[in-house]
Amino acid sequence: MSSRNTDVSRAEIMIGAITRMLQGLRHVAVGNSSPIPGSAALLARAISGGSLRVSLLGSRKHNSFTDGGRELFDCAAQGRIDAFFLSGGQIDGAANINLVGLGDYPETKVRFPGSFGSAYLYHLIPRVILFREEHTPRTLVPKVDFISAAGVSPKNEYRPGGPYALVTGLCVFLFDKERRRFRLQSTHPGVKSANVREATGFDYIAPTTVPITEPLKTDELALLRSEVARQVAETYPAFAAKTWGVVNG
Amino acid sequence: MHTGANVIGLEELVARIPDGASLAIPPDYSGCAMEAVKALIRRGCRNLHLIGVPSGGFQADWLIGAGCVTSVEAAAMTLGEFGTPPRFSAAIREGRIAMKDATCPAIHAGLQAAEKGIPFMPLRGILGSDLLKHRPDWKVIDNPYGDGDDAIVLLPAIQPDVALFHARAADREGNVWIGVRRELMLMAHAARTTLVTVERIEDRDFLADDAMAAGTIPALYISAISVVPNGARPVGLAGVYPADAAELSAYAEAAKTAEGFQRWADDVIFAKVSA
Numbered sequence: 173m174s175s176r177n178t179d180v181s182r183a184e185i186m187i188g189a190i191t192r193m194l195q196g197l198r199h200v201a202v203g204n205s206s207p208i209p210g211s212a213a214l215l216a217r218a219i220s221g222g223s224l225r226v227s228l229l230g231s232r233k234h235n236s237f238t239d240g241g242r243e244l245f246d247c248a249a250q251g252r253i254d255a256f257f258l259s260g261g262q263i264d265g266a267a268n269i270n271l272v273g274l275g276d277y278p279e280t281k282v283r284f285p286g287s288f289g290s291a292y293l294y295h296l297i298p299r300v301i302l303f304r305e306e307h308t309p310r311t312l313v314p315k316v317d318f319i320s321a322a323g324v325s326p327k328n329e330y331r332p333g334g335p336y337a338l339v340t341g342l343c344v345f346l347f348d349k350e351r352r353r354f355r356l357q358s359t360h361p362g363v364k365s366a367n368v369r370e371a372t373g374f375d376y377i378a379p380t381t382v383p384i385t386e387p388l389k390t391d392e393l394a395l396l397r398s399e400v401a402r403q404v405a406e407t408y409p410a411f412a413a414k415t416w417g418v419v420n421g
Numbered sequence: 422m423h424t425g426a427n428v429i430g431l432e433e434l435v436a437r438i439p440d441g442a443s444l445a446i447p448p449d450y451s452g453c454a455m456e457a458v459k460a461l462i463r464r465g466c467r468n469l470h471l472i473g474v475p476s477g478g479f480q481a482d483w484l485i486g487a488g489c490v491t492s493v494e495a496a497a498m499t500l501g502e503f504g505t506p507p508r509f510s511a512a513i514r515e516g517r518i519a520m521k522d523a524t525c526p527a528i529h530a531g532l533q534a535a536e537k538g539i540p541f542m543p544l545r546g547i548l549g550s551d552l553l554k555h556r557p558d559w560k561v562i563d564n565p566y567g568d569g570d571d572a573i574v575l576l577p578a579i580q581p582d583v584a585l586f587h588a589r590a591a592d593r594e595g596n597v598w599i600g601v602r603r604e605l606m607l608m609a610h611a612a613r614t615t616l617v618t619v620e621r622i623e624d625r626d627f628l629a630d631d632a633m634a635a636g637t638i639p640a641l642y643i644s645a646i647s648v649v650p651n652g653a654r655p656v657g658l659a660g661v662y663p664a665d666a667a668e669l670s671a672y673a674e675a676a677k678t679a680e681g682f683q684r685w686a687d688d689v690i691f692a693k694v695s696a
Contacts (some may be wrong), residue, residue, distance in 0.1 A: 180654075195507050201515045204501070205499075205501070205502075215688055232448065232660075238601050238603070239603050240529075240601075240602065240603030240604035240605075240606065240607055241448075241451075241474070241475055241525065241529060241603075241604040241607075242526065242529035242530075242533070242604070242607070245525065245529065249545050249546075272522060272670040273513075274431060277515055277551070277555065278513070278519075278520055278522075278555065279513070279514065280513065280514075281514070282512070283505060283509075283513050284505070285476075285497040285498055285499040285505055286476065286495060286496055286497030286499070286522060287496060287497065287522060287523075287550070287552060288475075288476070288496050288497045288525055289475075289524055289526060290524065290526065291527075291546060291547045291550040291552055292524050292525070292526045292527070292544065292545065292546035293546070294546070295545060295546035295547070295548070296545060297548055307659065316521035318551050319549065319551040320552070321549075321550055321551060322548070322549030322550055324549075325548060325549055328570050328571075329548055329549075329572060330545060330571060330572075330573075334519070346482065352476055357486040380519075410502065415432070
């Protein structure tokens with residue numbers, strides 16, 4: 173057997189960390205280009221016995237929206253979605269995210285795809301989980317070049333939503349809304365607190381003792397690698413093939 | 422069959438998109454009139470303002486690469502797993518096109534305002550985003566129904582000159598069935614002119630069948646239809662044929678340079694036989 177089947181991969185550690193954050197919720201939506209959060213949402217649903225509803229954009233089987241592209245956004249504004257996922261070409265210590273580009277806008281020297289729904293959903297969905305596998309000073313920066321969506325707002329602004337956590341290839345940060353900064357919550361197996369400090373371009377709160385990211389239980393991991401992996405393959409065939417050797421079925 | 426539908430040829434269809442028009446197009450996963458876009462490029466269309474509903478993909482990059490586009494409004498420009506659209510990126514870097522960066526629900530809301538015939542639509546969120554700094558047409562007011570301290574963003578109506586998309590079928594009356602892809606309905610409601618390519622015309626009335634009617638755009642909103650089997654290749658049409666990954670990947674690779682794009686266009690769009 174390949175090591176894939178015995179060792180827990182970095183992607184699976186991230187999926188496990190995100191899955192824990194979704195337990196007990198009613199409805200989780202997942203945007204496009206989000207295979208790790210998508211896998212976590214489908215796993216959390218399987219663990220919940222189906223009480224968690226998942227709306228996976230880009231999927232035909234795991235998406236019940238029938239009112240076109242706008243429905244996700246209308247649904248979010250009404251408070252019908254508990255959690256969502258955003259990433260960024262850059263993410264800074266105040267949880268601002270940049271999905272537009274590097275350098276001086278509009279003539280960016282590196283252009284990213286664009287803000288998608290972030291500028292809106294970040295304000296309206298209570299538990300927005302940021303994810304970015306690459307954890308380097310290049311991606312986690314002191315200040316983003318362009319704010320696609322702002323991490324924090326003045327107290328008087330209408331904002332039921334906002335950042336909850338940032339999950340990377342090295343660790344889990346939780347966002348401290350009062351102090352408007354991230355707090356290191358756990359490091360993935362084999363990663364030291366000092367490794368995270370070196371790899372992070374922004375300042376954050378670090379407790380003296382930081383636990384290891386809680387891994388998935390054996391039966392949860394088995395569920396992820398079988399039933400859930402096949403569901404993931406419908407929307408993310410390349411990811412499912414690379415991570416679990418599973419083809420769409 | 423008797424047909425009340427306004428069915429015309431593909432060249433004639435794209436002739437209804439004047440140079441300088443604002444043109445609304447769906448994202449790659451919805452219903453893209455790829456063959457019509459090729460015909461538009463062959464015609465040498467110029468100065469289009471593209472509106473991605475809410476994002477732009479292969480069609481947008483083809484049009485930009487072919488020099489048909491002056492400006493773009495979209496929440497994102499992406500080729501999905503094939504990366505950032507290369508001709509779009511080059512045009513931005515060289516300052517050849519103007520980009521009006523948006524966010525998905527802002528595009529939907531602008532079209533909804535047009536659909537209702539009203540000048541603007543309010544929307545939550547967006548405050549604090551740099552998008553707002555670069556969109557002087559987006560305004561912030563105090564919620565007139567609030568307690569005096571509730572900022573909210575207003576977005577102007579987006580009424581495209583033309584909406585262009587591809588669908589599975591039209592019926593003999595010119596009603597177009599789009600199923601669950603209701604952003605196409607929104608586009609048709611909002612645009613002044615709606616041009617559609619379809620896989621086929623069926624000799625029946627979709628509106629006579631409740632199950633079909635719910636996913637049908639009435640002919641009232643449709644200006645003209647062309648029958649173009651496989652008209653959404655290579656991005657695909659959900660439930661009918663999949664995306665052609667090899668062809669999409671070949672485009673993403675070729676279009677990394679202007680010369681590569683030209684060779685690709687000569688081959689795929691102009692079907693020139695190479696010497």
